[in-house]
Amino acid sequence: MNTGFDIAIIGGGVIGLALGRALLAAKLRVIIIDAGADIPAATNAAAGMLAPSFEMGQRTGEALYRFSAASLSLWPEFSREVEDAASLSMDYRDDGILGVALDEPQWQELRTRYSDLEGRGAKVEMLSGDEARGLEPALSSNIAGALFAPFDAQVDPRKLLLALRAAFLKSGGMFSSERVSHIKRARNIYVLSISSGAQIEADKIVIASGAATLSKLLVEIVCDLPPPPVRPVKGEAVALDMGDMQVRHVVRAPGAYICPKAGARMIIGATEIESHESLDVDPSAIAGLIRNGERAVSGIAKMREMERWAGLRPATPDGAPILGRYSDGPDDVFLALGHHRNGILLAPASAKALAAEITGNQAGQSPALTLKPFSPDRFQGAAER
Ligand SMILES: Cc1cc2nc3c(=O)[nH]c(=O)nc-3n(C[C@H](O)[C@H](O)[C@H](O)COP(=O)(O)OP(=O)(O)OC[C@H]3O[C@@H](n4cnc5c(N)ncnc54)[C@H](O)[C@@H]3O)c2cc1C
Numbered sequence: 001m002n003t004g005f006d007i008a009i010i011g012g013g014v015i016g017l018a019l020g021r022a023l024l025a026a027k028l029r030v031i032i033i034d035a036g037a038d039i040p041a042a043t044n045a046a047a048g049m050l051a052p053s054f055e056m057g058q059r060t061g062e063a064l065y066r067f068s069a070a071s072l073s074l075w076p077e078f079s080r081e082v083e084d085a086a087s088l089s090m091d092y093r094d095d096g097i098l099g100v101a102l103d104e105p106q107w108q109e110l111r112t113r114y115s116d117l118e119g120r121g122a123k124v125e126m127l128s129g130d131e132a133r134g135l136e137p138a139l140s141s142n143i144a145g146a147l148f149a150p151f152d153a154q155v156d157p158r159k160l161l162l163a164l165r166a167a168f169l170k171s172g173g174m175f176s177s178e179r180v181s182h183i184k185r186a187r188n189i190y191v192l193s194i195s196s197g198a199q200i201e202a203d204k205i206v207i208a209s210g211a212a213t214l215s216k217l218l219v220e221i222v223c224d225l226p227p228p229p230v231r232p233v234k235g236e237a238v239a240l241d242m243g244d245m246q247v248r249h250v251v252r253a254p255g256a257y258i259c260p261k262a263g264a265r266m267i268i269g270a271t272e273i274e275s276h277e278s279l280d281v282d283p284s285a286i287a288g289l290i291r292n293g294e295r296a297v298s299g300i301a302k303m304r305e306m307e308r309w310a311g312l313r314p315a316t317p318d319g320a321p322i323l324g325r326y327s328d329g330p331d332d333v334f335l336a337l338g339h340h341r342n343g344i345l346l347a348p349a350s351a352k353a354l355a356a357e358i359t360g361n362q363a364g365q366s367p368a369l370t371l372k373p374f375s376p377d378r379f380q381g382a383a384e385r
Pocket of ligand 1: 040042046337
């Protein structure tokens, strides 16, 4: 009998922490080992949009769309429970997201998205320029029209991370701020070597290490299978001080999105640079984001900059996360990787569905939360075996 933990989760970003909480609720002894000081979490770099209406395009498969819509619907309860447990706010706001058009082709693009969303049963509205400005007076007079998704939402990812960690600890979870450097299997348990030189034992492990290339090595070591195809997609963003200006909604404009947060902070994001591991920030990229933001909300170009940063999104070839275990791999090694542009949005659904899979308690699980489409097997040619 293992005297260590039931489960060790490698990675304490939004995915590892949300899953850790769900597993504690199932009365398991859980440790999260996180190298955040060394390998910055994408979660800290995110803008925090919960935006299935804009992120899930026509090419998004039905399963991912339904999973993301289900996750959005879990957010109100998820945020309330985490905030209550942590006694911390995460600035969750459910006042909708506006996608704006500045010209006719962009308006047509929004119309196409609108028809697609309506076809999927989403509640969305097309607004004229004046109607959009009525809803969000900060919008510039250039706005020709907008797609409004009243149920899309947002949260402050940094506050979310702090609240999730506090809630996890208060619910009895263990958190180790170390890097896992090696894992070996010994006498039916996993022995994880961490940077301090200590070892942690657990019956099961979950790899939730974001875009870190080490996750690939760990999977190879433990599963003796090819690594999951997770690649980093760099994103740069900037925070500005809104001062007295009132911007209430998230505004998605061509070439930039604008996310107002508590304390007059406004996040403008974000670039997308393939397979780039450096966290350097390109000044011309930030200038471009501000220029694009200014076209939608005049006054942005004059705001004082508070901070600029970059993060690495963990992306997969088909844009969907990797959740579950390899059918040809060990029974007790699970992956929670590849949430790409939508890890904040998907965290409640990924945590709930993967916790049900790990504990074997699928009772009452919504069909939208099935993990089959997100199995790691889809990249291993499992169907041929
Ligand atoms: C600029 C930008 C904007 C974004 N905006 C949004 C948005 O608006 N909405 C949205 O839903 N998503 C957004 N995202 C995407 C979102 O941030 C990610 O999908 C999500 O944070 C992934 O979470 P994660 O827990 O998988 O990974 P991470 O947050 O990267 O956490 C992984 C953790 O694993 C740790 N780790 C790695 N290797 C080891 C090891 N060997 N040992 C121990 N620990 C290890 C790391 O230190 C890290 O803390 C954005 C991302 C970026 C970069």
